[in-house]
Amino acid sequence: MDNNLVDVFSLFDGKEEELIPILQKVQNTVGFLSNDSMEEIARFAHVPKSKVYGVATFYAQFRFTPKGEKHIMLCRGTACHVKGAPRIQEEIENHLGIKEGETSKDLKHSMENVACIGACSLAPCIMVNETVEANLTPQKVEKLFLSKGKNK
Ligand code: FES
Numbered sequence: 001m002d003n004n005l006v007d008v009f010s011l012f013d014g015k016e017e018e019l020i021p022i023l024q025k026v027q028n029t030v031g032f033l034s035n036d037s038m039e040e041i042a043r044f045a046h047v048p049k050s051k052v053y054g055v056a057t058f059y060a061q062f063r064f065t066p067k068g069e070k071h072i073m074l075c076r077g078t079a080c081h082v083k084g085a086p087r088i089q090e091e092i093e094n095h096l097g098i099k100e101g102e103t104s105k106d107l108k109h110s111m112e113n114v115a116c117i118g119a120c121s122l123a124p125c126i127m128v129n130e131t132v133e134a135n136l137t138p139q140k141v142e143k144l145f146l147s148k149g150k151n152k
Contacts, residue, residue: 001040005026005030005037005041008022008026009044012044014045016045016051019041019047019055022045023055026041027062031066031067032066032067033064038052038056065103067110069107070109070129071110072109072126073112073117073128074089074092074100074112074114075114075127076114076116077115077123079116080116080120080123080125081124084124085124087138093111095142098110100113101113114127119134122134
């Protein structure tokens with residue numbers, strides 16, 4: 001078993017009611033929930049794997065693919081929406097060849113929707129890792145993600 005999982009499991013008793021904190025801790029430690037991790041969690045918590053998937057898929061906070069080198073958070077808040085976020089999202093998807101919730105095969109980019117990134121006066125905006133990219137236009141998106149090729 002992965003040493004990270006051994007470390008995480010040492011913090012818990014292995015009970016079904018601990019599933020959510022276990023999933024959170026594994027994701028925080030490893031970055032995402034792989035199929036192997038889900039199997040190990042099921043064994044550790046003495047529940048079927050389907051139960052672990054059932055719990056994890058219920059909550060938007062859990063991800064089942066690794067984040068890319070550049071993780072893009074697309075704001076779906078009202079201010080960004082009104083100022084053209086759907087068009088920006090479409091541009092980004094066209095440039096990177098991935099859609100919301102996906103990671104490119106080369107692991108360079110991943111993308112997720114978030115409620116609001118707290119920079120509404122700069123709408124439409126996204127976050128790339130820790131950086132806010134503000135007042136986006138299709139032209140700015142092109143500059144940000146110059147590679148036109150599909151990375152998927
Ligand atoms: S609505 Fe996009 S940052 Fe708040």
